[in-house]
Amino acid sequence: MALRRVRAEDFPLVDAFHRRCSPxxxxxxxxxxxxxxxxxGRLLAHADCWLGLGAGDEPLALVSVGPVSREAGVFDLGLQVADAHQRRGIGTALARHAAQYAHDRGAHTLSTYTEASNQPMLRLLRRLGPVREMRHGAHLDVRLPLGMSGLAHRPP
Structure with a gap:
């Protein structure tokens, strides 16, 4: 899978990805x-984004990562994989890319705010490392540490 950094003018490609996702x-x-x-445009104003591209530049997934306002060192992770391409490691690879990118920019934690019923995302995050989950009604704020013992650690 290849990664392509998303810019505002890439909306047609992002739209093609969204057409591969269920309502x-x-x-x-x-x-x-x-x-x-x-x-x-609003997303790109606050985060960096990449499309995961398959054969023939087919858009398979979208990942975003950016700082959470008022929380120094905490970056928000957004991730979506086209329905037909889930459970193939694409989301995990993109989450790892986002974690390294955030860590390289001073982040110590990735944060995801998701529905408590979003089991695929929760399974992915829990597989990446120890998480802290805070419930907010039907949603969870999931925190994943980065760094020396966390996801983005690079061995010497």
Missing amino acids: AHLLRRWGRTRPSPRTL
């Missing part, structure tokens, strides 16, 4: 079934 998964991730160029 239910789009609602879970974006709160709507058709994210717009404006939605992508």
Whole structure:
């Protein structure tokens, strides 16, 4: 899988990725079934994003990572894999890429705010390392430490 850094002018490629996702998964991730160029622009104003591309530059996944306001050293992780390509390690690879990117920019923690029912995302995060989960009604704030004993550690 190749990674392509997303810019605002890449909306047609991001839109092609979203067309590979079910309406239910789009609602879970974006709160709507058709994210717009404006939605992508808002995301890019606060985070760095990459598309995971398969054979023939087919968009398979989207990952975003950026600082959480008012929490120094905490970066937010957003991740979505096209329905037909889930459970193949794509999300894990992109989460690891995002973790290293965040760590290289001074982050000590990745944060994901997700529905407590989003078992695929929770399983992925729990496999990456020890997490701390704080419940907020039907949602969880999941924190994954980075660094020496965490996900983004590079052995000497």
